[in-house]
Amino acid sequence: MTGSEIRQNKATKQWVIYAPGRKTRPKDFQRSSSVRSEIPERQESCPFCPGNEHMLPEIVMETPEDPAPWQVRVVPNKFPAVTPEGDRNRVSEGIYVKMDGYGHHEVVIEHPLHNRQIGEMSVTEVERVVEAYHRRYVNLMQDDGTMMVLIFRNHGTRAGTSLIHPHSQIITTGMVPHYIRWQEEGAQHYFDEWGRCVYCDILAYESGEEVRLVYENESFVAFVPFAADVPFEVWIMPRVHKADFAEIIDEEKEDLAAAMREILGRLHQNLNDPDYNYIFMTSARYRSGEPQLHWYVQIRPRLTTTAGFEIGSGISINPSIPEDDAAFLRGEPE
C-alpha cells in the first residue's frame, strides 16, 4: 500500500483512514514492561477479593454454586450508572426529552485471584465467565423494561477502569440507543438488497481470504476487520448465524472461551498486556429474532487516542494496517 487508503466498514458504512506516514511497527505499541506484573494475588482493600464480602452491596450470583468455592461472582455495581428503581417513561423538560436512569448495572468478578487476567486464565475458567454472562443476559432480558443488554470489559486506565481485580460489567437500558438502531438499520438495508446477513458474508469472505484471519475453531472465527477502527482490533464471530447472544449453546460457550483466551492471551504476550475494551455486540430486544443480525465480540486495544477529527467526523485514523496486525497476531515475523 503506497499513499494513505480509506476503507469502509461494510456493516456500518463508517470510514477509516489508514495513514502509512503515521505508521508505526507493531513493536512500537508494546509496553516496555508490564505495569501489572507486580500485582499481588490478594489485596486487603479490594471488595472483589475473597473474604471481603462485607464490602459488597449484595451477591447476585456465583458459579460454581455452593458449597464449592466460587470462581465467578456477579454483584451490583456500587456506583451504578442506572438503577431498576427509576421510571421507564420519557418525560419532557421544556423542548427536550429525558427519562429516569432506568436499568441494571452489574459487575462480573471473573476470578477470585486479584491478579489473574482473562488472557492468563485457563479455557475452563474463561468458560465460567462466559456462562455467567449468558445466565445474567437471559435473566436481565426477562425484565420487560430491558431494551438492550450490553456486556463489556474495561482493562486498564486507558480503557476506563482503575480497578485491578479482573472484572467485566453488564449494563441494561430502557431504550435502544440511536447508535445500535443505526447499526441494525445498516444490516437491514443490506438484507433488503442481497437477502443475506452482512456479517455472514463478511465471515465467509474473511475465512476464504485468510489474510486478516487470526484464529478459528469449530464454532468461531477471529479476524481483524477490513476497516478496523483501532490497531489490533479483533472480532470473534460465531459461524452459526444468530442475532442474539442469548441463543449461544453450551458447545459454543467452550469454543468462545477458547477463542477469547487465545486472542487476549496473544495480545497480553505479544503487546505486553495492553489496555483494551471488549464488547458483546448483540441485537436489541425487539430485534432478537431478525434474520439480518449476527452477534459477535469486538476486542479493541487502547493504543491510540481519539482526537478532534475523529470526534467531529466519526472517521477513525488508524496508523496500523489490518493485514499487518493480523500477521503479527498470528505470530508471523515482521
Place this chain on the structure above:
Amino acid sequence: MTGSEIRQNKATKQWVIYAPGRKTRPKDFQRSSSVRSEIPERQESCPFCPGNEHMLPEIVMETPEDPAPWQVRVVPNKFPAVTPEGDRNRVSEGIYVKMDGYGHHEVVIEHPLHNRQIGEMSVTEVERVVEAYHRRYVNLMQDDGTMMVLIFRNHGTRAGTSLIHPHSQIITTGMVPHYIRWQEEGAQHYFDEWGRCVYCDILAYESGEEVRLVYENESFVAFVPFAADVPFEVWIMPRVHKADFAEIIDEEKEDLAAAMREILGRLHQNLNDPDYNYIFMTSARYRSGEPQLHWYVQIRPRLTTTAGFEIGSGISINPSIPEDDAAFLRGEPE
C-alpha cells in the same frame, strides 16, 4: 436531581446518562498544577517556531501578510492523514469498498510564541486565527473533490496531540462521513416535522432559560448543551441561522473570537489548563445551502475516559450535570 437521569440530544437523538453516584465536584477536575506552565517562548527543535522555516514542507498562507511579521501561518501537515494526490473514486476490494486517502491536511500555527495558548491570547490574536480558518475553508471548498472541511484543535496529550506549539488542523475528505450524514438527517427530520431549524430552537430556548448559559455577545451564544456528552462541554452558536461556516461575516469573526477567547480562557483559569478538543461543526458541501442546518463550535474538555459501554452503545456517561457546569463556568460559587 435525585437518582440518575438520561437525557436526549435534541439534534442527534443520542442519549447521555448523568450518574450522580459517580459525581465529582468541578474542583475534582482541576489539574493540581499546570503541566504547561514551564514552557519557554521559543524552542529550538520546534518546526512551528519562527526561524525554523527550513523544517516546514511549505508555507500555504500567512497573516498578516508580508512584510509584517506573521502571526498566523498555515502549513501542510508533515505526516498527512490524506493527500490531494490520491484518486477520488471508490474501488472494490473483494466484497469491500475503499478509496485512496484523498483530501487535504493542513496545520494552522496560531501564534509565533511557542507557549501562547488560545485561552491566553488577545481577542485580536484569536480573530486572526478565525480569519485564517475562514480563508482556508473557502479556499479548500473550491476543490471540486472536497465534500467536507473539518477544522479542529487538539490541546494536550489526552486530546490527541503531543505538540506544544499552539496549532489547530484542517482536514478535508472526498466523501461525506456517515456520522455527518446522520446528524444532517436528524436536522432534516426535525425541519420536516416543525418547519424550523432544530439548532435555532435550541438557541432560543437556552437564551430564555439561562440556566445553561455561559456567555453571550451580539453574534454568539455559548452554553452547556442539555445533553452534554462530557463535563464542561460548551457550544458556541451563531445567532444568525447559516448552514455553512463559509458564510461568516467580518463582524461575526470578531464576536466569535471574543467568545472563544472567553470560554477557553475560563476553562484555562478555572480548571487549570485542561486538555480539550474543539471542532467547527458545519454542513457538508452539498448541503451548504439548506435551511435546516446551523454551524457552531463544539468545545470538549478531555476529563473523562470513553470505556466499553460508551463504545458499544454510543451512550455517554457524564458524571457532571450541565446546569452545574454552566454555573461553574459563569464563575458562580459552588
